[in-house]
Amino acid sequence: xxxxxxxxxxxxxxxxxxxxxxxxxxxxxxxxxxxxxxxxxxxxxxxxxxxxxxxxxxxxxxxxxxxxxxxxxxxxxxxxxxxxxxxxxxxxxxxxxxxxxxxxxxxxxxxxxxxxxxxxxxxxxxxxxxxxxxxxxxxxxxxxxxxxxxxxxxxxxxxxxxxxxxxxxxxx
Amino acid sequence: xxxxxxxxxxxxxxxxxxxxxxxxxxxxxxxxxxxxxxxxxxxxxxxxxxxxxxxxxxxxxxxxxxxxxxxxxxxxxxxxxxxxxxxxxxxxxxxxxxxxxxxxxxxxxxxxxxxxxxxxxxxxx
Numbered sequence: 224x225x226x227x228x229x230x231x232x233x234x235x236x237x238x239x240x241x242x243x244x245x246x247x248x249x250x251x252x253x254x255x256x257x258x259x260x261x262x263x264x265x266x267x268x269x270x271x272x273x274x275x276x277x278x279x280x281x282x283x284x285x286x287x288x289x290x291x292x293x294x295x296x297x298x299x300x301x302x303x304x305x306x307x308x309x310x311x312x313x314x315x316x317x318x319x320x321x322x323x324x325x326x327x328x329x330x331x332x333x334x335x336x337x338x339x340x341x342x343x344x345x346x347x348x349x350x351x352x353x354x355x356x357x358x359x360x361x362x363x364x365x366x367x368x369x370x371x372x373x374x375x376x377x378x379x380x381x382x383x384x385x386x387x388x389x390x391x392x393x394x395x
Numbered sequence: 396x397x398x399x400x401x402x403x404x405x406x407x408x409x410x411x412x413x414x415x416x417x418x419x420x421x422x423x424x425x426x427x428x429x430x431x432x433x434x435x436x437x438x439x440x441x442x443x444x445x446x447x448x449x450x451x452x453x454x455x456x457x458x459x460x461x462x463x464x465x466x467x468x469x470x471x472x473x474x475x476x477x478x479x480x481x482x483x484x485x486x487x488x489x490x491x492x493x494x495x496x497x498x499x500x501x502x503x504x505x506x507x508x509x510x511x512x513x514x515x516x517x518x519x520x
Contacts, residue, residue, distance in 0.1 A: 227479070228479055228480075230479065230480070230482055230483055231479040231482065232482070233417040233418065233430070233432055234416075234417075234418075234482050234485055235418055236416045236418055236419050236485075237418050237419060237422065238418075239485065239486050239487060240486060242488050242489075243486045243488050246488040246491075246496055247496065247499060247500045247503060248500065249503070254419055254422050254423065255397065255398055255422075255423045256422050256423060256424070257401070257423065257424045258424070259424070260401065260424040260425065260426060260465035260466050261401055261404040261405035261426060261465065262404060262426050262464060262465035263404050263405075263407055263408065263409045263426070264409070265409050265459065265460055266409075268460070269456055269459065269460050275408075277396070277399065279396060296502070296506055298505075298506040298507075298509035298510040298513070299509050299513060301510055301513055301514075303513070303514055303517040303518075304517070318436060322435065323434070323435045323436030324434030324435045324436055324481075324484075324485050326434075326481070326484050326485070327434040327475075327477070327481040327484065327485075328433075328434045328435075328436045328437055328442065329442070330436060331442060331443075332442035332443050334439060334440065334442075334445075334448050335436060335437045335438070335439050335440055335441065335442050335448070336436060336437070336438060336439055337439065338413070338439035338440070338448065338451070338452050341439070341440075341448050341449055341451075341452040342452065344449070345452060345453075345456070350453075350456065351456065361396070361399060363396070364510060364514075367398060370398045370399065371398055371402065374399065375398060375399045375402035375403075376402070378399055378402075378403070379402060379403055379406050379408070382403065382408055387408055388408070388409075389408065389409045389410070389411075389459060390400075390403050390408050390409075390410045390411075391410075391411055391413065391455060391459070392396050392399060392400050392410060392411070392412045392413070393396075393412070393413045393414070393438045393439055394396040394412070394414050394416070394438055395436060395438065
């Protein structure tokens with residue numbers, strides 16, 4: 224087995240971003256950080272469980288510019304409140320509003336940020352009990368305080384309304 | 396997304412995150428995390444590779460059902476198809492010319508202004 228290159232490690236995004244902000248002349252960003260982490264053991268086997276899919280992708284909006292593959296960063300395509308979409312079809316969700324790697328990926332295949340087709344397949348195959356009737360979208364561009372005080376309780380409420388046993392969260 | 400996973404978990408809903416930013420997710424501290432060492436934007440698997448996408452979901456489900464404690468990270472064994480040098484590019488100021496940095500700054504200011512006006516419009520409703 225050959226040795227890997229020195230740089231072949233997970234990208235240190237926090238350090239990269241700190242250096243980037245300093246160079247551009249912006250104040251440092253402080254990422255959320257906790258010493259304690261909650262843990263709820265699985266109470267329902269997945270074969271019987273109802274899973275809620277949660278995404279940071281944005282519903283396509285007409286009239287706010289390019290949101291397609293290779294689109295430049297599109298702040299006008301952002302959204303600011305939690306939304307829900309039916310999970311039995313594939314909604315048109317895009318990622319032009321976030322800072323994905325535009326050099327090394329093109330956003331041509333929505334299955335790279337929304338594993339809904341795979342989840343539907345897992346239900347069909349009997350691996351997973353069911354999907355909740357809705358998937359949920361959460362904004363990422365607001366303060367950590369807004370996420371904790373407004374968005375997270377709203378997603379919890381919707382997950383409970385839908386009878387979710389477990390949740391899969393996929394940041395874009 | 397990490398904050399949300401923590402909130403759901405604290406309120407009785409077991410969670411798993413699929414993601415590509417290992418340090419940021421682990422710094423926050425989440426219950427269960429399937430890490431794919433891919434460019435940002437590919438949390439659910441490699442593009443146009445249905446087999447890899449299925450395998451990525453299956454790994455996440457395995458993490459969900461088998462993690463023994465909080466802060467369980469599993470790294471997907473799948474590799475990004477290109478040479479690993481893609482990792483040197485993302486927002487790397489050491490690889491940018493002064494002109495590129497100036498352009499980035501202009502672009503960043505534009506983005507912030509657009510996002511702010513949109514957010515203000517939403518909050519006025």
